[in-house]
Amino acid sequence: MAVVVVLAVILLAMVGHSSGAWCVCREGLSEAMLQKTLDYACGAGADCGPIHQNGPCFNPNTVKSHCSYAVNSFFQKKGQSPGTCDFAGTATVSASDPTPSLMEALITSRVVPLRILCRKLSSVSADFSCLEFKRYPCRSGRVSVMNHPKLLRPVTASVQPQELSALGHEGNIVPSKEIMDLWRDVEAVCFDVDSTVCVDEGIDELAEFCGAGKAVAEWTARAMGGSVPFEEALAARLSLFKPSLSKVEEYLQKRPPRLSPGIEELVKKLRANKIDVYLISGGFRQMINPVASILGIPRENIFANNILFGNSGEFVGFDENEPTSRSGGKAKAVQQIRETRLYKTMAMIGDGATDLEARKPGGADLFICYAGVQLREAVAAQADWLIFKFEPLLNSLD
Template sequence: MAGLMSARINPIHIASNRHYSNLSPLISPCLTKNPNKLSFGIIKPHEPLLVMAASPKSPNTTSPTRFDNTLPTKEVLQIWKNADAVCFDVDSTVCLDEGIDELAEFCGAGKAVAEWTARAMSGSVPFEDALAARLSLFNPSLSQVNDFLHKRPPRISPGIAELIMELKAKKSDVYLISGGFRQMIKPVALQLGIPPENIFANRLLFGTSGEFLGFDINEPTSRSGGKATAVRNIREVHKYKALVMIGDGATDLEARQPGGADLFICYGGVQLREAVAAKADCVGVPQLPSWVSSGHI
């Protein structure tokens, strides 16, 4: 579109000492001397794990939830071991924050937008409707986005950088698949050493004066089922034999389908969405010290 402008990219710093919850990933990378042997944190209880999951509506309350897919099966471990591509969700997975929520808060519309985000991630409304509704609540300008990126750089989830290093060491390709915005994801990819062509995300559009125009509806991830479409396209182009999707939301779960991801790991390190976790091949949950050991595959 003529006259469109893009936001300035600012360097970010990994912040590993700040959490939204006490959840940590099931995939707990332990760097090994053998780059072809990826470490995997394995939960060892012989019965389903009882999880105290934070409610997305009220972070101060918890409710007990029991999942029976916290122990990786042999099939899950085999797919993980052989994965030649791993696709990561960004918000509440690679990053501690929901980018659009943080931008909205910065622009003075945090609470209303966060409520829409919770609905979108649970799959209760079409993603494109939720995205348009959220942006319409604050209409961010180019200068606001630039100021936000400068003052509130994204915070990388603990362990993610190490995990991505291990994946790249074993020659697995890494992708970022997001319903967020490229302007906010490019510096994350730069910090993690992920090439820009491996980013599949939305794009904010601005006019010649920096005014907000909307978002690019031609991006696959701008609509429901978009992450699944992106993953299928990636697989078709590169002919991967085993592809894994890691994320926390319903849109990530959608990627687990024929021709798409062979395995969906529900990441519970920031948000644990019960409806998504229940349908995952494996769930990342609190790693209680007496129940966890490091295993290698």
């Protein structure tokens, strides 16, 4: 036990010399999810040689430790750039030096004798899971080290509730190689607008502006969850507040679009890579046109509904000929785009059941569920890739 205390004192002495930021795998994840994150980080360019068996950082031999080593290696290689410590919500940046957790492990864990070369501890390297050593002349002897230590939880940034509740989606929160290859080969990307490109549900916001927000929001939740046909929900919602042309114009003037974080950068990257971008929405063109203008998306790449007004600007209904005005409409729109433009690979990104419907033969090849605003469990469970931020999509295009 004495040697354990000595090592603990040495570790304490070195803590004061470290600084910076670290990327760590989140607490509460299953080993299967940690393993997928580990595999993805190593495949994306992390230096994972040291955590191979007999490597200098193989111990502590736990999936959590190896996962944190890999994501941190990637994070440091990218210069700690924003968005490079996300891994579809399975990792996060820690401002706290995790070295004290090693001291805790030394004190609390079962120890086994192991003969090693005496070395003097120096500073902690950027890849914190493996301590950096310098040779120091001393007499060899027996030193006790921990066997499968129990690590302390690092201090991490706050987690959005929808991310925590999605930890059970192990099969799609970290994409498979097949899905990643499809994404990197994509020729066109179709985005839902409400709760995806924008943080709001447009029709809910317009209804609230007109004084019928709560009743309309309840219908929206049912429509997005797939419990009622979309066309039924659309007609019911509009009938509750019947927006006039003047009211819509006033709304657009007083409440400009609120874009989701990272969407402008992602669309810019897609366009720079010669990937066509479309907006496919069950919302209304009157409210989506300004969004398209901000993102530089041409009007002909918008598939959305259209509110109809009378000669005096009064509400008279919506254009039922628009494919997105009914269930299956987004799928039909994607199929129409593919048939016209002859794309080989297409992706649909959204949060609702109508977006999921677009993934079908002749339509989208993959469906990416964006749950940064709303996590709809039934939809997320069937997605090819579940994300909470757009950074993973952006970073994978580099």
